[in-house]
Amino acid sequence: MRVLISTYGTRGDVQPFIALAKALKAHGHAVALCTPTGFRATVERHGVPYAHMDNAVLELTEAVLRAPTRAEQRRLFKGFGAIVRAGLEDEWRAAQELEPDVLVYHSKALGSHHIAEKLGAAELLAMPLPLTPTREFPVPMLPAFRLGGWLNALSYKLIPLANAVWAGATNDFRVKSLGLAPLSRFADPLKKVDGSAVPALYGFSEQLLPRPADWPPHVQVTGCWFLDEADSWTPPAELRAFLEAGPPPVYVGFGSMGGAHADARAATVLKAVALTGERAVVATGWGGLKADALPRHVFRLDAAPHDWLFPRMSAVVHHGGAGSTMAGLRAGKPTVICPFLGDQPFWGHVVLRAGVGPRPVPQKSLTAERLAEAIRAAHSPSVRALAEAMGERIRAEDGAARAVQLIEQEHSRWSHRRHAAT
Incomplete structure (x- = not known):
């Protein structure tokens, strides 16, 4: 199994994926981690093959977080569009080099969902926080925690709205780089083009946040992916x-x-x-x-x-x-x-x-x-x-090992469907 993992953001967005990559490699799988070059030394220190992503993504993220005013943050944020577009190309180059059968990605890595469609590869959304709709709690980006069942579920409509900000860049990438048809600006990133759901792995512990009873089977909580460095x-x-x-x-x-x-x-x-x-x-x-x-x-x-x-x-x-x-x-x-x-x-x-x-x-x-x-x-x-x-x-949990098991199961299902189609 060849697995391309893609993520960017702060250290907390990268470390769990290094741990996951190490676990996949330990199980005998070929793996590469595509993330900004600022983390390359850390990735390679842990023996994980690195795939290039320009550091401008990380540098602008740091600049926005350090900006003294909201006005300055908004000014800096205007530069994200071009950087996001370049990052999509970095993800695509990494995929062309590895030729993965599975893409595992953070929601910030906007290219992987579309690259999986292009390659006909299996894909899994992998996150340390929940993005699947539920009546038990609202989408985590909302400051309110108690909205009530139907409002909690409705709050997840914010995810396609947030992704609409990048629709111009992702559609340009789909058409010009991947040769795919453009999608609706408000296309749900948790759905594939055939309407089926993208499987999701959530790397947090159910000891803190139990898995909601209304989540479907393709959504699993694995436990945390801890990168031990002590x-x-x-x-x-x-x-x-x-x-x-x-x-x-x-x-x-x-x-x-x-x-x-x-x-x-x-x-x-x-x-x-x-x-x-x-x-x-x-x-x-x-x-x-x-x-x-x-x-x-x-x-x-x-x-x-x-x-x-x-x-x-x-x-x-x-x-x-x-x-x-x-x-x-x-x-x-x-x-x-x-x-x-x-x-x-x-x-x-x-x-x-x-x-x-x-x-x-x-x-x-x-x-x-x-x-x-x-x-x-x-x-x-x-x-x-x-x-x-x-x-x-x-x-007592081993979240990375559980995630590897679920990735292997998804790869097996993908292989079976692929062979059945031919």
């Missing part, structure tokens, strides 16, 4: 000394989010930590926190593998990306989510509903007092017990 990472001596000098600290980091207002945000975090009396590790990430002069009870860290760092923390505070959320809970740690945008408020509500963290504290209303209150709530015995129990259950 064994190959050497922590700075200063970090080890800090951890050994006192009780487990609180982790605070906002990953790739919020380069704007980083100084003010760091001041808020430091004041909140002081109010709780906790020790803390503050991760600067892409610039979401900018902290220079720190008190002795706070350690500044550029970055560290979550699977090494989080088990050594007492609680984790972050933006609420799917990867960070699952990594914190895998470590059995109470989770405080301070969401910026996208699916982050969704995971904040899911964590609250599961009892493994307090109510999320949105960035727009983040104050030292509110964050301190949330950190105190996260340390309550009931929340800690639930988080520890969930961590044990998540650690």
